[in-house]
Amino acid sequence: MNTKTSVISQEALQQQFAFCQKIEAYWHDRGITPTAYVETYGCQQNEADSEQLRGLLSQAGYAIQGGAEGADVVIMNTCAIREHAEQRVFGNLGALTHTKRRHPGQKIFLCGCMAGQDHVVQRIKRSYPHVDGVFSTHHLWQFPELLHRVLTTGKRTYFVEDEAGSIAEGLPQLRGNTLKAWVSIMYGCNNFCTYCIVPYVRGRERSRQPEDILAECRKLIASGCKDITLLGQNVNSYGKDLGCGVDFADLLKAISEIEGEFLIRFMTSHPRDASKKLFDTMAASPKIAKQLHLPFQSGSSRVLKAMNRHYDRETYLEKVHYAKSVMPDLVLTSDVIVGFPGETEEEFEETLSLISQVHYDSLFTFIFSPRAGTPAASMDDPTPKEEKNRRFDKLCDLQNTISERIHHSYVGKTMRCLVDGVDKDMLTARTEGGRLVRFPGDHSLIGSYRLLTITGATTWSLTGIQAEKEG
C-alpha cells in the first residue's frame, strides 16, 4: 500500500476544471442540457463526497436530478462497511441495465469505498458490462477527466490505483441543505480495528489545514448555515499529521469563536483519543452542541482487545463519566457490534450491562460482518447466525426501552431547537442534542431557532409546541 499523502496542486485541479469546460462544450455542441443523478450509500463522509461530485457535475453543465431514469450520468457512491451494504449496491447496479436500455447514452459510474477493493473492481469488469467507469475515493477529484474520457472514447475507464490518499482543496460543492452542512476536517483512518474495511479503502489519516476549515466554516455561517457537522473517521486525532500544534479541541474552539448564531457538532470520536480537554472545550462553549457519538463496539475488554480498539471497558466508562460530569445534558450515542468472532454469552452480557450503565440516547447496532482482507474475517467464529440474531434482538429491545425512557423524560421541558423542515402537516426541528421534534407551526419558521415545550415522546422522536420562554 502506498503510504505517502499528497496534496493536490492547484494546477492539477485547474486541469480538472478545464475538463469540466470541455464536457460543457461537448453538450453545448449537441444542443443538450445534460442531467445527472448521484446515489449515496453509507456514512456522512460519503454524503459530503457526493456533494463534491454534484459540484463537479454542475460545473460541467449537468442539471442534478433525483433519480436514475433518463439521466445522462448516474454515479453510485458506495459503502463497503458490511456485506449487506455491498449486496444492496450490486442489486441496484444490476437494475440500472433497465434505465440504460431506455436511455442508451446513459453513462454509469461506481465510486466510493467499494471501488477501493480489487475484488469489487474485478467483479464489475466481469459481470457488469453496463458500468462505464469506476473510481476509488482517492480519485474523486479526477472525475471530470474520467467522465470526459468515457464520453469521448466510449471506453470503460478505471481510476482505482491504490494511493495513500490526497487532499484536494477548492473542489466545488453542491450542498443539499443551506441550513445544515457537513465539513470534512480529515480523511482516512490509521486505526485498523480488526473488523473494519475503512483504512483499506480510504487510506491513511490526513488532516486539512485549520485555516482552510475555518475559512469554509466562516463562509457557511455567513451564508446562513446554522448547524455544522465536522466529519472524520476519528476526529480526535485531527492535526496529529500536521505537526502545527493544533489538535481537535483547539480547532473546535476556533470554529466556535466565529461570529454568528450556529451550532457545531462532530463525528466520529474514537474513545481512545477522546480527551478531557475535548470535553472541557465542549462544556465551555454554548456554540458546541452537547452531543457526543462515542462508539464503544463491545462492553468486554477481551473483545475490545481482539478488535484492536486500544481502550478497555473501564477506561471507556471513565471517559463517559467525565463527559457527563462536565455536560449534564449531554446526548450520548454509540455504535455497537454484536457477534464479533469468539464473543461468548458472558461477553455479550457485558455489552448489555455497559448499555444499561451508560444509558445511551440511541445506538447504531450491527451484527459482525466479515470483510475480506481484514484480520477478523479469518478469526474463528463458532457462534451460529441464529444465536447472533438472538443477541442482536435482545440488545435492541434493551436499547429501545432506554431510548423511550429518556425521551419521556423530555416531556414538560422547554428547549431551544432549530426548525429545519416539514413532515406532513407538522414542522420538524432538532434539539441541541440532535433529537427530532415535530410541532405545529408556520413554514416561515424554518431556518430559525425556537423555544419548544415537549408535550409527547416515542422511542424515536418527540412532539412539542412553541413556548414563550425557556424553562
Ligand code: SAH
Ligand atoms: N470511524 C468510526 C466508525 C465508522 S464505521 C469509528 O471508529 O467510530 C461505523 C460503524 O460500523 C462502526 O463503528 C462499527 O460499529 C460498524 N462496523 C464497522 N465494520 C463492521 C463490520 N465488519 N461488521 C459490523 N459492523 C461494522
Ligand code: SF4
Ligand atoms: Fe474503522 Fe476503527 Fe477506523 Fe473507525 S476507527 S473507521 S471502526 S478502523
Ligand code: F3S
Ligand atoms: Fe461505508 Fe466508507 Fe463510510 S465503508 S461507512 S461509506 S467510510
